[in-house]
Amino acid sequence: MRSFDIDAIRADFPILQQEVKGKPLVYLDNAATTQKPQAVLDALTRYYSTINSNVHRGAHTLSDLATREFEAARETVQRFINAPGSNQIIWTRGTTESINLVAHSYGRAFLKPGDDIIISAMEHHSNIVPWQLVAEQTGANLKVIPVTDDAELDLAAFEALLSENTKLVSVVHVSNALGTINPVKSIVAKAHAVGARVLLDGAQATPHWNVDVQDLDCDFYAFSGHKVYGPTGIGVLYGKTELLEAMLPYQSGGEMIEKVSFDGTTFNVLPYKFEAGTPNIGGAIGLAAAIDYLNQFDRQLMANHEHQLLQATLDRAADDPHIRLIGRAQSKAGVFSFLLEGAHPHDLGTLLDQQGIAVRTGHHCAMPIMDQFAIPGTVRASFAFYNTQDDVERFFAALAKSKTFLL
Numbered sequence: 001m002r003s004f005d006i007d008a009i010r011a012d013f014p015i016l017q018q019e020v021k022g023k024p025l026v027y028l029d030n031a032a033t034t035q036k037p038q039a040v041l042d043a044l045t046r047y048y049s050t051i052n053s054n055v056h057r058g059a060h061t062l063s064d065l066a067t068r069e070f071e072a073a074r075e076t077v078q079r080f081i082n083a084p085g086s087n088q089i090i091w092t093r094g095t096t097e098s099i100n101l102v103a104h105s106y107g108r109a110f111l112k113p114g115d116d117i118i119i120s121a122m123e124h125h126s127n128i129v130p131w132q133l134v135a136e137q138t139g140a141n142l143k144v145i146p147v148t149d150d151a152e153l154d155l156a157a158f159e160a161l162l163s164e165n166t167k168l169v170s171v172v173h174v175s176n177a178l179g180t181i182n183p184v185k186s187i188v189a190k191a192h193a194v195g196a197r198v199l200l201d202g203a204q205a206t207p208h209w210n211v212d213v214q215d216l217d218c219d220f221y222a223f224s225g226h227k228v229y230g231p232t233g234i235g236v237l238y239g240k241t242e243l244l245e246a247m248l249p250y251q252s253g254g255e256m257i258e259k260v261s262f263d264g265t266t267f268n269v270l271p272y273k274f275e276a277g278t279p280n281i282g283g284a285i286g287l288a289a290a291i292d293y294l295n296q297f298d299r300q301l302m303a304n305h306e307h308q309l310l311q312a313t314l315d316r317a318a319d320d321p322h323i324r325l326i327g328r329a330q331s332k333a334g335v336f337s338f339l340l341e342g343a344h345p346h347d348l349g350t351l352l353d354q355q356g357i358a359v360r361t362g363h364h365c366a367m368p369i370m371d372q373f374a375i376p377g378t379v380r381a382s383f384a385f386y387n388t389q390d391d392v393e394r395f396f397a398a399l400a401k402s403k404t405f406l407l
């Protein structure tokens, strides 16, 4: 196991060494996407420069090598989230596609008029819109767990929404806009008690700690490779075997079939039934390299480090009467979402960028929760384990300078 040496860690990330606008980069947009360690870049280069070929198809050596690495990557992901079987790991393009797969193949097939789907008011659009479409197409009702002023799920209201009509609950593990860590294990247990299935959107949880899908007992779990230090364009859907078996394919074409004739087609076994077409082979191998990179460290130490950065930020912000913090949950991941009173988030984001500070501004694809707080959006600084106390200092120095222009 490698020690948590922040200088050595930062040296692993080439992009962090550069300057932006003539200033050393302070990258605080990790909730949007994380940077990639050299190990991931090397894995992609090695794949494309030595074994690139299509998987499960060729009769030649390279295809065999690519297939082995591709399937080994699936097993790496299986261990990463402690899934019982690697055939429960379905490659997708990302969290968005994973949720759409469940909405399409489970929602449209199994929901009917009068059934209830429950989501929450703090969902990302990718966990709202697919369910709105499913509700329209099936006649099911879409119900929403309210969020308190402290940015926590109203669990009493959730329990009141649950009934024998509840067939599916789909909630975010960690909110990208607020940082709230939701008590998903108890949400799963309560939903199961009424016979409902549960999908968890893990896009913002997997970057921070080791998720255990068996411990959570969720029915589906979705996450994106690019948020866990892997490449873009690769993601994961985990599902319980009996559900995946019962579901029809999401897309159709090559790979997902067993036999095709004009009398009819039979489908391939799991997970290939859900993987039509040539998959993102390099992306899967790159994601496995990212997980191997993370596994070199004690992830608890990484999480502690991120938490210290968040706490230092919140402490500094508490002393500033101009800062309005959005997201005051007790249990919070490394997301600092705020408004500078009197300033539009985009203006502040631009001024920070000019000082080499990368943050995200806007509604963060979570318009309903912005509406609830009656704001157009926020400025969001989000932490990864390679950020430092110095990044926090430089963020606040840049904020102070921006205030001289804006206030």
Ligand code: C6P
Pocket: 031, 032, 033, 093, 094, 095, 096, 097, 124, 126, 127, 172, 174, 175, 176, 177, 201, 203, 204, 224, 360, 364, 365
């Ligand atoms: N949030 C953010 O800046 P994709 O784009 O498919 O990899 O992930 C979608 C998604 C789903 N759920 C949550 C909780 C998310 O945070 C995201 C992506 C990014 O917050 C881009 S909008």
